[in-house]
Amino acid sequence: MSAAMTAPPIRAIDAGAPMMELRDIARRFEKKLDLAGRIARRLGAPVKEEVVHAVDGVDLTIRKGEVVGLVGESGCGKSTLGRMVAGILPPSGGTIQRNGVDIRSLDAAAAREMKLRTQMIFQDPYASLNPRMRVADIVGEAPLVHGIVSRAGYDAYVDEQMRRAGLDPAFKRRYPHQFSGGQRQRIGIARALAVKPDFIVCDEAVAALDVSIQAQILNLFIKLRTELDLTYLFISHDLGVVEHISDRVVIMYLGRVVEEAPSETVFAQPNHPYTRSLLDAVPRIESRKRAFSVVKGEIPSPLNPPQGCHFHPRCPHAMERCRVERPILKEVAPGQRSACHLNDAA
Amino acid sequence: MAAPTLEVRNLRTHFFTRAGVVKAVDDVSFTVERGKVLGLVGESGSGKTVTGFSIIGLVDPPGRIVGGQILFQGRDLATATEAEMRGLRGNRIAMIFQDPMMTLNPVLRIDTQMIETVLAHKKVSHEEARQRARDTLGMVGIPSPDERLKSYPHQFSGGMRQRVAIAIALLHEPDLIVADEPTTALDVTIQGQILAEVQKLAQTTGTSLIWITHDLSVVAGLADDIAVMYAGRVVEHGAVSDVLDRPLHPYTAGLIGSVPSRNKRGEPLRQIPGMTPSLLSLPPGCAFRSRCPRAAEACLAEPEIRETLPGRQVRCFRPMTEAAEQAA
Structure with a gap:
């Protein structure tokens, strides 16, 4: 029995200024009306522009050296949030602070420098590499252009x-x-690390790989983290992977964070009903022939999300209040925050 | 004891490509009893899908079954004519694909497609066929099936599309369903719903199921037996709890070690080095040799699959024993 098994690597909390601090971040995608729609509206038809709230008022703090797992199902906005953190998609509202500095207040040179220090690793290793470039150029082009290497x-x-x-x-x-x-x-990964970043956003970086290869890449992430003192935002739909690699887990549902807590807490004492049903639905290798538990219903369309708490139509504990009032993230235990009205009732 | 629903014996399916012969399935044997679920597990290119396609007779040139038997209720499907297969496929044997759009025709309404399937094998009236279609949709948990039939x-x-595909597979209450990664593309809560439905159906209707997947965790909860494939061969076969708790083949052990789980948080995963060899140029001897921590001189010869314990089969000269596991 190795020492690592008994003591999982928990980083000291509040170690310095947060690396990344998101306040009330939102991202809307709008579908403009086409010609027919505009004419119809002029004639008085009740057509409206379609707006998707992909990310709807998210606060997220990532400290230096931390691995934060971002979990959710399709359409919950986890990738959109990741892209905003990586600086490749501007938010439509809210502020992002990097090491205590609002990134919008930076001049062009400083902004470029900041972007370089955050890198992203994508899901599809087939689509994210230029097929016409040699590996040496894929890895070496950016450091050369940015003067990191002569x-x-x-x-x-x-x-x-x-x-x-x-x-x-x-x-x-x-x-x-x-x-x-x-x-x-x-x-x-080599391309992302070549520009000497200190923060990496991994968007489903192991989802497309076979299990044995996935294990190799996860091990590489763990090794690089200690070697280069990296901070990760690890986005995944796979709770097993997230549980394995993360110090802290953030769970999203339809554009909002529903729960946020240290890894051990989330998996041992999940608070939000959605987190609980998500954990119940995950197949585990330790389980044997068993009845699969069921969350009723489907994920609603983000075009037209339910009022109040987004999860109430599927929630086994939904009350009247959940249908009208949006629950806010509140601390329910040290380090654990959850957005659920049930916590007030208790 | 009743005869098994399906007995595959020494199945070989090869693809004759311009670059050479690809032995996608090479000497695969297993049995599926009535009402039981077999998990057929392997990584990309291990031959698990081709095994499924061989059973249901969907292997297209340049591939063909070159040897072995597929005994379905005593009839050999490997030598069956296309006409015989048409009588069985969709009727006694059904398949569910990873992508439900492979099953569904995008330009036809669901009712058209389902009624057509019913009438293909049963002489019933149009109205009875619609009734059957509606009942089956309800059975797989589609709300308001009457309206949904017209979608x-x-x-x-x-x-929901995957549920429709499953409903179509169930229309004739088949004796065997071959399911090829049917939940891989779905979200976990939806996957949980589908698995629950499938499990209920296998128990109530006595349908046997072959569940092809790369995900050991799904098999752990769903299947009775498990067959692990590597480079076109079954390397280990046995009851789920035996195989997952005490794997005998080093590849199975490596796969289990690769799955991230709560017991191994933060530690490096026990990974398998290297990658799957190309089926075009398999080295002689055991195909797993180059990645195997227990490889030895003996592994230069080709291992046969053999029964080491009652109900446990393994294709390895140096299977993992408990003593060996402790040393590792």
């Missing part, structure tokens, strides 16, 4: 990045299609 |  040190630098991600530098003249899925994901 | 596939969500 022309003279270029080759050695690329070799080092590839080796660190577990790739043989002998393959650096190859194209992405000559690699397997797992190796391509390693190329994506 | 087109695109008007359903992913989970």
Whole structure:
């Protein structure tokens, strides 16, 4: 029995300024009316522009050295949130602070510097690499452009990045299609790390991989975290993966955070009914022939989410209040916050 | 004891490509008893889907079944004519695909497709067929089946579409359903709903099920037996609890070690090094040799699958024993 088993790596809470602080972040996607729609409206028909609230008022704090798991089902806005954190999608409302500085207050040079320090690793290792570029260029282009490495040190630098991600530098003249899925994901990781970021957003980074390859990549993430002192936002629909890698877990449902707590707490004492039903639905390798539990109903369309608490139509404990009033995130235990009216009743 | 619903014996399905012969399925044997669920587990390219396609007779050229028997209630499907297969497929044997849009025709209403399926194998009136379609939709948990019968596939969500595909598979109360990763593309809560329905159906109707998946966790909760495939072969076969609690083959042990779970939080996962070999150029001997921590001289020869314990089969010269596990 190793020491690591008895003591999971919990980072000291409140270690310095938060790396990333999101306040009331929102992102709306609007579908403009087409010509027919505009004419119909002018004639008095009740047509409206369709607005999707992909992310609806989310607060999120990520401290240095932490691994935060962001969990939710399709359409809950986890990827949209991840893209805003990574700085590749502007929010439609709210503020993002990086190391205590509002990113909108930065001048162009500082903003570029800030963006470089946050990198993203994508789900699909087939779509996120340029098929016409050689691996050496995929990994080395950005550090060269941004002056992180000189022309003279270029080759050695690329070799080092590839080796660190577990790739043989002998393959650096190859194209992405000559690699397997797992190796391509390693190329994506090498590319992200080549610009020396301190914060990584992983959007379903292991979802497309076979189990044995997924384990290899997860191990690589864990190793790089300690080696390079990285902070991760780890987005996934797979609770097993999130439980394995995260210190803290944030659970989203239809654009809102419903629960947020340290990993052990979420999986041992989930508070929100949605979290509980999600955990019940997850197949576990420890389980044997058993009755699968069932959450009733489907995820509603984000185009027309239910009033009040978004989860109330599927919630076994829904009350009158849940239909009208939006619950806010409140602390229910140290470090654990949940958005549910049941906590007031108790 | 009654005869098993399905008995696959030494099945070989090869693909004759320009680059060479791909032995996608090579000497696969297993049995499925009535009302039981077999989990057929493997990673991409292990031959699990081709095994399923071979059973239901959907292997297209350049692939063909080159050897072995597929005994379905005593009849050999490997040598059955296309006409015989048409009589069985959709009637006694049904298949559920990963992507329900493979089953559903996007330009036809659900009722058209379901009634057509009923009438293909049964001489009943149109009205009776509609009745049957409606009852089956209700059985798989689709609310207000009467209205939903008039919908087109695109008007359903992913989970609902998969339910419709399952309903179509159930129309004739088949004796065997081959399900190829039917919940892989679905969200966990929806997957839980579908698994619950399937489990209930297998228990109440006595339908046997082959559940093809890469997800050991799903199999752990659903199946009675498990067959683990690697590079076209079954490497381990036995009851779910035996195989998952005490794996004998190093590959099975590696797969189990690779699954992140609550017991292993924060630690590195016990990973399998390397990757699946190309089926075009399999090395001689055990196909798992190059990735195996227990590989030895003996593994240069080809291992046969053999029964080590009652009901447990493994294809390995140096299977994991408890002593070996402790040393690892």
